[in-house]
Amino acid sequence: MSSAPVTLELAGGVAWLTLARPERRNAIGPEVARALRDMADRCADDARVRCVVLTGSGRFFSVGGDVDLFAKAGDDAEATVLDLANSFHAGIHRLATMAKPLVTAINGPAAGAGFSLAILGDIAIACASAHFTSAYSALGLTPDGGASWWLPRLVGLRRAQEIMLTNRRIEAQEAAAIGLVTRVVPDETLIDTTREIARSLAAGPTTAIGRCRSLLLASTTQDLATQLDDESRWIASSASGAEGREGIAAFLAKRPPNFIAK
Known part of the structure; x- marks a missing residue:
């Protein structure tokens, strides 16, 4: 594909990073992982960027790792997935540790690696139609993207165990009630609400x-x-x-x- 897998738009000190594979429900494959890592580096190093927003395009925030890629890798699955995870984690670490605030605007369902990205924000704003699923063990897999690190710290170990082991779906309102996200807003106001928060952070110290x-x-x-x-x-x-x-x-x-x- 010729279009960028992750786009960056800078306006008023706020860098908007958008997962731009709506036809794949913003699945995380090698191109997306590398682009996210590169964009995270750019945002962290650019003095013009004072706040970063991460969101998805289309109806989904992200369905997580590209399962088709895992299946096609066959006997090379271990090396393929390790390379993908390492690249993805480089971007995750830079976003989590950069000296700038991160807001996640969760525009739809988030699962697996998308779940990990959604809860990464210092401020996580979910639209009312969003929902969250750990999903890993349902596929016989273990977490990536820092989910096993963030989740117990956000919701407590006991809830984290249930969420990760049972893969039950968490609706947006419950996600806010248990501290998985910061706030839930109507779908139609997600971008405006996020923009207001991001601008406030960008104007801050x-x-x-x-x-x-x-x-x-x-x-x-x-x-x-x-x-x-x-x-x-x-x-x-x-x-x-x-x-x-x-x-x-x-x-x-x-x-x-x-x-x-x-």
């Missing part, structure tokens, strides 16, 4: 937000003393930086802060 992301990720693996040391170091550095000075000055002057460098 990007450096501080990036450091918040790092602290939240680190909190799951390090002890309290180390976390407190990191908090001390980052808040001191932030207070002396341009964003901190602007935020404090604006607060004292009772005016809106301007965090975007001129």
Whole structure:
């Protein structure tokens, strides 16, 4: 296919990444995985990008890995899937650790690797018709895309066990109730709601937000003393930086802060 498997549109400091294989229900194959990795690198490295939105095209967010590819690989399935997973995971890791916020706009069903992508956002906005399925064990497979790492942290181990082992379908409203996503909105308002949130984040203190992301990720693996040391170091550095000075000055002057460098 000549069209890009993942498209990027930059507007007002917000980079919109769109999975662009609607005819394949945005399945994750090698081309999509490589494109997502490359786009994630571009967004992370481009100073013009202050917030990233990830969404899907068509009726689906993503049905997950390209099962047809797995079947066609035959005896080479292990090497094929390993290459795909490694490429996909490079993009996942960059999106999760970049110093910029990530919003996922879940425009339809998300399963397997698509499920992993959907729950990756710092803010995950689902349309009312979206639903979620782990799907892996139904195919005799194990998770990828970080699902086994994110899911227990979002919904707790007990719920994560049920979701991953039974593959039951989770409707959008339940997903919000258990913390799998941030919010559910009507289908017709998904893009407008996401745009409003992304613009607000893009106008915010990007450096501080990036450091918040790092602290939240680190909190799951390090002890309290180390976390407190990191908090001390980052808040001191932030207070002396341009964003901190602007935020404090604006607060004292009772005016809106301007965090975007001129």
